[in-house]
Amino acid sequence: MATRLSDVAARAGVSVKTVSNVINDYPHITAQTRAKVEAAIEALDYTPNVSARSLRKGRSDFIALAIPEMASPYFAELGAAISRAAKKRGITVLIDQTEGEPAAEKLVLDGMRGQLIDGIIFSPITTAPAKIELAANAKPLVLLGERHAGGTLDHVAVDSVQASFDATTHLISIGRHRIAAIGVGGGAGTGAVRRKGYRKALKAAGLPLDPALELAGTGYHREDGAAAMRELLALPDRPDAVFCFNDSLALGALRSLADAGLSVPGDVAVVGFDDIEDGRYHSPSLTTISADKDWLAENAVALLLDRIAGTGEVDRRDLTVPYTLQIRESTAG
Amino acid sequence: MATRLSDVAARAGVSVKTVSNVINDYPHITAQTRAKVEAAIEALDYTPNVSARSLRKGRSDFIALAIPEMASPYFAELGAAISRAAKKRGITVLIDQTEGEPAAEKLVLDGMRGQLIDGIIFSPITTAPAKIELAANAKPLVLLGERHAGGTLDHVAVDSVQASFDATTHLISIGRHRIAAIGVGGGAGTGAVRRKGYRKALKAAGLPLDPALELAGTGYHREDGAAAMRELLALPDRPDAVFCFNDSLALGALRSLADAGLSVPGDVAVVGFDDIEDGRYHSPSLTTISADKDWLAENAVALLLDRIAGTGEVDRRDLTVPYTLQIRESTAG
């Protein structure tokens, strides 16, 4: 079953070394020999044994993507984009669901998978910045997400403060005054950073900051958004707009608004963050911050591969993903 | 950086093989030696090298999951479930997006990844049954999805005919007479099988079969559902219910219905298939066929591992996933 290098060599009538040379693009090879070898490879349907190669070379061309959960739409889309970007470069992505568990995240950082993977793209939830720095000796690592903006590791993220500022300002610009925020306490520093932009926008517009309008919730899912929205609607003086720190929260919020018989954006305008596909087809469609996921994926992968190949100790790089505010029905009835 | 077996051996004062024996639970080891070795492993923070192990053993404890796209909600949820099920058994899942491309599917079947993976769970889109049979010599393989029900390969799937029958019958039971079907032509045989159940239900109820009410669409996404629904609404005699062959289609359809100002289920009742999370939080929430994804995942993984470990040529197994009809707002206003 297993075709080996030697099988190819035998069929091509050359030495094992030559086949290896062909595969590894060794400079001095006749077009003729190369053709012969390639024909044999084709004929035998040969694939190099990854284990053997990786054992010998110390490189596997596998990278890991560690995300909290692949079933959540944002991460699913991100994972898909990163897989594609990596595949283009002949790299395979191994997706790791940490489920936000510290133990699982630690495992990732320890360069788990027994030296199989060449590097990690990591979207942390629980692990604190300091610990990441500490453990990050094992493998090249690129961080995603806004946490940790001041660290010493390579990093790719949206400028969440600015984006949140824009989102909130958009709500103000359509005449809203009581603007709530959902997701304030959420994971990975996201909550804190986005709240910063939110508050900044309120302040810039001279609007008061009402603590009752800042909802933490326990997670970043639809149900959390729905619950938070219900809380907001129970307030004596309910908000006329909500900025949700991600689209899932926003979709949950929309559900609660619908249940309450309120119109969107008539009674309450809603803005999300992430631009997941669900939001585009929702009714009403969701206004949201749309970061370029393919850009993010391309750059995260490129950065990591750079670091893996890296000889000299290049400076830490910190990339900012371009984004736009997609105005849709949930704010522009 | 790389701590090797020999490092552990040196520190514990035993031979390399003994350490290996400890790790692999070889029966004859003194408690004392074991303790010594384990202490050394702990102290040095040793992790076995996957490549070397896999090279030597011919087993890697990696399996691949090949799906059309991980960003589509159903497959994202399925992938998450399978990852979890595998992790429980110490297996790592490598997710492969075939994007429905024949070339990519062929690669999967050829047992790509250079013998790294031990087996494949495959959810085919384009590749025909016959070709799968043919190529399936390389690696143990478990098929998902309804295509190929009569083949010779291990197989885990919902009884789509029955489920579709139930879904359609439910629509009939709430008094609908003009029931459309969306997704009839779609990929992987799904369309054909579900249509069969749909037609059967109509026939059983003595309802006429109107070809104009069977919509194919180009894919299984929201946009396809939305487009199909628009087509249906343009009919002179529009349907009073729609059975969509998956939830994404249904959500798209709901969007078009909302755009048209029609009420659900008042004017048109909608049923989906898959029970993805989006449907539960949609407004109106979506009535759907809910197959037990964890059951599916557990059994697919177990079946595959069985086959991998398998000595004797066990008979082909064909597992049917239990499901329920979740009645929600889109049919029960």
Add this chain to the structure above:
DNA sequence: CTGAGTTTTTACAACGATTGACATCCGCTG
């Protein structure tokens, strides 16, 4: 205390691909 029988531990050789040092063999140039 000896020898047989049983545990426990070890030495050695693979697994498949790659690499480096050299040895060839070729056609050419000077």
Add this chain to the structure above:
DNA sequence: CAGCGGATGTCAATCGTTGTAAAAACTCAG
């Protein structure tokens, strides 16, 4: 025709782990 560079081949070693088989250590009966 010596010599040179290009193109291949030979050979051996290496990556880290584990299966085989045998050596070493221990147990216990006589």
